[in-house]
Amino acid sequence: MISLALIQNLALLVALSVFSTLLEKRRPSVSRWGALMQGVLFGGAATIGMLQSVTLQPGLFFDGRSVMISLAALFFGPWTTLVAALLTIAMRVYIGGAGMYVGVAVVLSSAALGLAARKYFDIAHHPPRGRFLLGFGLMVHIVMMIIMTFLPWATSIYTLTELTLPVLILYPIATLLAGIILSNHFASVQILDALKESETRFRTLFEDAPAVSLLTSPDTHQILAANNRACAYYGLPAEKLITLSLSDFDVAPSVQKGPAPHPSKDSHYFKRQIVQGQQREVEIHTSSVVVEGEKCLHTLINDITRRLHDEAVILTHVQRQRATSLLGQKALKGSSIEVLLNQTVAVVADTLGADHCTILQQTSPQSHNVEIVASVERETRIKPDEAGTAEELHTQARFALLTGEPVTSNDLRSETRFDGTTLHKTTGVVSAACVIIRGQNTPYGVLEVQSLTPHDFDPDEINFLQNIANILAEAILRKSAEERILHDNLHDPLTGLPNRSLLARRTAEAFEKFTRNAPDTFALLIIDIDRFKNINDIQGHATGDLVLVETARRLRCAARPSDTIARVGGDEFALLMQGFDADYTPTVVAEQILSLLQAPFMFEKTSVELTATMGIVVATENHDSPGQIIRDADIALYRAKSTQRSGYQFFDSEMHERILERMELEGDLRHALQRDEMALHLQPIISLKTGHIEMFEALLRWTHPRRGMVPPDLFIPIAEETGIIHSLGDWVTRKAADTIAQWDGATPLYLSINISPVEILPPHVSPDNIKKQNPASESLEKRIIRIASEKGIDPGGLGIEITENVRIKDQVGVKELLSDLVEHGFPLLLDDFGTGYSSLAYLLDLPFTKVKLDRAFTSAVSSGNRTHHLMQGIIMLAHSVGLQVVAEGVENVEQLQLLRAAGCDQAQGFYISQALPVEKAHELAASGRQW
Known part of the structure; x- marks a missing residue:
């Protein structure tokens, strides 16, 4: 309850x-x-x-x-x-x-x-x-x-x-x-x-917003309310604005970004509007709002015209910078100028949106004539029957070259500085701009852009064109420098001919072509000017240079344009012949070259005559490389110079074998002294008055471990050519001095040694030679005097033999050298008398003590013949000037008796004795034998 x-x-x-x-x-x-x-x-x-x-x-x-x-x-x-x-x-x-x-x-x-x-x-x-x-x-x-x-x-x-x-x-x-x-x-x-607070705040923000702010109907876009900024922006009072719709300001359909705007949803889009008589780009943001219980759209309008303009300017600048960088990179990559120019006109036309872009090269700095070297056209209106000449169509470019400044024309139809009407009528071009492409001394040409509509070229566009022109200028100059360096590296600076490197390259190209198509053979001629050194020594290097230049010109006359003429050495030229016919063979060309070069060379007051020697090789299937072609041509030249002058020699396989053998022999000769393969042999010389031995001639002998005894006439030339002769001469002098010192006067004899002409010539002195104590670094007389002093021998016991073939007067200082030896007590002998350049004045000019008759007189002498009388005259002539005579090549008793009867002083030969080892020669001298 x-x-x-x-x-x-x-x-x-x-x-x-x-x-x-x-x-x-x-x-x-x-x-x-x-x-x-x-x-x-x-x-x-x-x-x-x-x-x-x-x-x-x-x-x-x-x-x-x-x-x-x-x-x-x-x-x-x-x-x-x-x-x-x-x-x-x-x-x-x-x-x-x-x-x-x-x-x-x-x-x-x-x-x-x-x-x-x-x-x-x-x-x-x-x-x-x-x-x-x-x-x-x-x-x-x-x-x-x-x-x-x-x-x-x-x-x-x-x-x-x-x-x-x-x-x-x-x-x-x-x-x-x-x-x-x-x-x-x-x-x-x-x-x-x-809600009340939000609405109050929105009202406050709406009215005081710095942006254009509108309230619009979601369905009709009718303007329901406008803030103060909107009234100021559109230039209309609010009472007028609310009677209009947003579409009343549109001039173009919306360019949507993202989903299409929906009247009842938030959206973001762009439009172009008419604002106070001007077109403006606007950005529109809409959002759904509820005002006083009613749904509407809150529309914010942002004018982005300036922003879009600034963005476009920045984008244009970036595109131009990118284009400039791209072309700069292409220029640095080492592309050919032609490729770079074609790439440039395409990039410039795309970047500037030009209808035409052209690069014109100046062909005549005086008249400023130009020709097109690269061009691109987006649209062309040129009619073939209306096309004018380069001078008519490119007057603006020529005007730019004349003024040296960029030239722009916004309307060629009203141009007064140059004729623009012809270009307009012919091509439809209305506006154009061009800038100078600089060159080494004069402008290279012009970079030109053209438009089919009027266009006001702004400074940024001109700067872009000038930057591109500068890149082209640098690339062209660099490429020209590279080509010049390449040309200089592959050409002789004096004659302008290809050098050895370019000859080798073209020989390789010819060889590659030959291997693909054997019938298309080729030949190589190596041409050596005979005794060219004499021209430099006697007439000077300036004249020598003139001779080389003229030689190059004459060789061009003998060759075809497709052949290659090259200077491969100081006085050596080469001719690469590609393809033969009946009228143009290596033999025909060689004869023509010899004929052209035999004609006198006239230089003002100087006249020079010369000859040439040639080695020729024709490419065959036996050649494995272009290097072998060049090698065989050199071998043929060497062979021709060894056998003859003023001629030519074709290469054959035997030459190659001889050269290989010679090269092998040269290699062995370089090590012969180290391997103790050399020996000194002595050939006795007797007095024809007493019949006893009075002296010996020291002779060099080479015992090769595989070849056996190598003849002196085979290895001495090689030693002279390679410079080994200096080491051999030093060794012979020492051995001869040792022999004299060992005899120690037990037998009153003396030795004579042979001196090569190469040893007599002024020595080649270099720090390397001095460091290695090379005999070539010491003059002949100093070497002989030093060795005699070191061995403690009497200079009178060591005779010096020189061959008659030496042109002593032609060599500076040779006379002083020989005179110095005589002054120090060394006897001086003239060998092979009667076969060379001797004359009475020659004998009187130098302090000879003896002359040695060449074996040619001895072998040919017989009683009463001409040789016998000539021999007698020579002996009498020698005696008249105080010279003793030694006869060489005595081979029998009859010759010995005739020589003794003719008053000859001494004799030597196989009849008396061949050259013996030192010990046996000493035993023979000590035996007291008479002949």
Whole structure:
């Protein structure tokens, strides 16, 4: 029964709570006055509840005031709680009874607990929900039941027994239900307040926004509202703008980025609009908003015309920089100039969007004539029957070359500086610009772009063209320098002919062609000018250079344009013949060259006559490489110079074998002294008066380990050509001096040694020779004098023989050399007298002590013949100038008797003795034998 009464009371309480929230639509506790009014409402509700309370006994009753006061404190704060509590306490005091004080205490505890919970929980922003409200109600009423213990003991026990369970179950539920009603009321109030605040803030932002801001209809895009910036941007008042639609400003369809804009969704797109009579590029952002309960689109318009212009400028600059860098890289890669020029016109035309791009090379610096070397056309209107000359069509380029400055024309139809009408009528070109491509001394040419529409070329475009022109200029100059260096590396600077390197390259090309097509053979001629050194020595190097230049010119006359004429050495030329016919063979060409070169060379007051020797090789299947071709031509030349002068020699395989044998012999000769293969042999020379041996001629003998005895006439020429003769001569001189020293006067004899003409010539002195103590680094007389001194021999015991074939007077210092030897006491003998360049003046000019008749006189002499009379005359002539005569090549007793009868002083030959080893020669001398 009590529980039913409590439920009825609590139902009334909840109903009063609902009624209270319906009466208060505003935000609770917005102001102090509002809070007081809330307190009156809750206090009244509690008072009404007390009139419908459950009475246990007079003065002791229960109602829902604890719920109302605690919720008022929880949701509405101290002012509302104060008023509600005072009203409720006043009513309870008015009712009075035994439980008055306990009832007042319940009101105060409920208020206190509600205020404490409010401080803990942020009611304004987070209204309490289910479990919190249930727990809060339970706590409030547990405290209420504890207060009941302050009643008299019997009353307290009765009250707690009857009401504890119903109160702790029903009152927390009532607190939960009433609390939820109030919490939902708070939440709805908060939402309304937030909407109002948001709308107010949006209004403020909309009006004060620096960007063009519009409110438009989602369906028709009708302008509903416009801020001040929109009015200023469109130049229209707000009253006028709201009568228009966004489409009224459009001049072109939208260029969408991303999904197409939807009237009811957020979107972002671009348009071109007419703004105050000008076309402007705009960026439009739309978003859905609700204003005063109506859905609309908030449209922000950003003018991006300037930004797009700046971006276009930057993009253009980047494209031009990229094009400049690209062409710079291509120029550095070393592409041919033709390829680079064609690449340039294509890149320039694409970068500038030009209809035509042309590079013109200046062909005449005086008249500034030009010709096209590279061109690209995007569109052409040239009609073949209307095409003019280069001078007519490129007057602007010629004008630029004349002024030396870039030239632009925005409209060729009205051009007055040069004739632009012909170009316009012929090609349709309306505007053009050109810049100079500089060169080494004069401009290389012009870089020109043309447009079929009027175009105002700005400074950036001209700078771009000039940068490209500078890259071309550097590339052209560098390529020209490379070609010049390559030409200089492959050509002779004096004659301008190809040098040995280029000859080798072209020989290799001819050989490769020959291997692919054997019938297409070729030949190589090596041409050596005979005794060219005499021209330099006698007439000077300037004349020698003139001779070489003229020789090159004459060789060109003998060759075809397809052949290669090269200078391969100081006085050596080469002719590479590719392809023969009946009238043009190596023999025909060789004869023609000899004929051309035999004609006198006339240089002002100087006339030079010369001859040439040639080696010729014709390519055959036996040749394995182009190097063999050149080698065989050199071998043929060497053979020709060895056998004849002023002629030519064809290479054959035997030459190669002889050369290989000679090279092998030369290699062995270089090591012969180290291997102790050389020996000194002595041939006795007797006195024709006493018949006894008076002296010996020292002769060098080479015993090869495989070849055996190598004849001197085979290895001595090789030694002279290679310079080994100096080492051999030094060795012979030392051995002869040792032999004289060993004899130590036991036999009153002396030796003579043969001196090669190469040893007599001024020595080749180099730091390397001196360092190695090479005999070639020391003059002949110093060497002989030094060795004689080191060995301690009498210079009179060492005779010096020189051949008559040496042109002593032609060599500077040779006379002084021989005279110096004679002054030091060395006897001087003239060998092979009668076969060379001797004359009486020659004999008188040098201090010879003896002359040796050549074996040609001795072998041919017989009693009464002409040779006998000539021999007698020579002997008498020699005696008349104080010279002794030695006859060589005595082979029989008859020759010996005739020589003795003719008054010859000494003789030597096989009849007397062949050359003997030193020991046997000494034994023969000591034997005292007579002949």
